[in-house]
Amino acid sequence: MEQLSKDLVIPVELLGLSDVEITSSKLSRNDEIILCVKSTKSEIACHRCGKPTRPHGKGQPLRLRHLPILGKRTIIVFTPPRGRCEHCDKNPTTTQTLSWHDRNAHHTHAYEEHLLFSLVHSTLADVEMKEGIHAGVIQHLVDKRINNQVDWKSIQSIGLLGIDEISLKKGYQDYLTIVTSKVNNKLSILSVLRGREKSMIKGFFSSIPKKKQKTITAVCCDLYVGYMNAAKEVFSYEVPIVTDRFHVAKLYSGCLVELRKRELKRLRSELSTEDYQSLKPAIRILVKCQELYNEKEKKQLQPLFKLSSSLKAAYRLARQLTGIFNRKHRKPKAVKEITQWIDGVSQSEVTAFDGFINTLSTHLDTITNYFISRHSSGFVEGFNNKLKVIKRRCYGIYNIKHFFQRIFLDLEGYRLFYKNQSITNFS
Ligand SMILES: [Zn+2]
Structure with a gap:
């Protein structure tokens, strides 16, 4: 332990803090690097009038957490100088604040940024654990640094x-x-x-x-x-x-899911357990994806589609509609194709899309606005x-x-x- 508290030699450039020199640096018993620094900046502007002040003692000593050095918690200990104004009434005093920290803050700016960076795609609780700083303090920092509405x-x-x-x-x-x-x-x-x-x-x-x-x-x-x-x-x-476009797709794939459930229920009651079990590979494919099948999957789907012509027809229709959205049509052509698609559905045995078709017809204009500049x-x-x-x-x-x-x-x-x-x- 004794050797741990020997003086360390840390160059001031490493700190990235301006206007200071290091007066002592130690590794504390609990493995924190303690760096005592002093201000090398002589000017202290009066907080009231902004004019230079005369030196007048020191402010409260500060302990600011800074970026870790080689993974060790690092604390900057600093007693800012104070100045007294000769111009203002009652000669108010001002405590010097250097560019790398805020008045009364417990962290340097660099460390604040490190905390916010750590919070990206993370949680307050997680950063609290990693940095040993209370979640409330981190939220306070978020409030200080991040607007809560658009600028x-x-x-x-x-x-x-x-x-x-x-x-x-x-x-x-x-x-x-x-x-x-x-x-x-x-x-x-x-x-x-x-x-x-x-x-x-x-x-x-x-x-x-x-x-x-x-x-x-x-x-x-x-x-x-x-x-x-x-x-x-x-x-x-x-x-x-x-x-x-994806909300539209969600609607018609929802219709497919409903139809699939109905048809499978029907088949389960009509078929022997063994026959129904043999359809499992096909069912798995339909659950996994509704549109893109490879040759092997197409083959596996055959037995199910043979038993349910409405399922087969509905999946084919859904594929057709997605196909229209995938092609680089201009809006009038897309309107024409979708209208034809609606006619096709109406003439088919498939009723699963009836509700969807109503929505599609009602909102055909905004739905096909997609084709104007394909704002996906x-x-x-x-x-x-x-x-x-x-x-x-x-x-x-x-x-x-x-x-x-x-x-x-x-x-x-x-x-x-x-x-x-x-x-x-x-x-
Ligand atoms: Zn003043």
């Missing part, structure tokens, strides 16, 4: 405005509306709103500065009329509203998967401001708080 000055252009909802708890009608912006594949979070009422969404849309509203190229959302109408009413009809809302979907991860990770974040901060941190944190310039692509 419009940082958004040059909105581009594709995505709007979608997530439920906070499984099975609860407790929705959050997430509004995002996408320009050249860069995603930004614009807002997290509680609920999904049209009036509230309209309120947010109206709060977007007029100049920025003009930069919206399209609004992309699901088939929820509240979102669509809010966008129509605020942005008038100049901005096309695009129905998220896959980004909304991909982003939603990200959100699901945040939600799972941050189980218990019911404060929407905190939610906004954490989404922002996940999207921007690497860029903002990672200093290694050799890595430039984080996506």
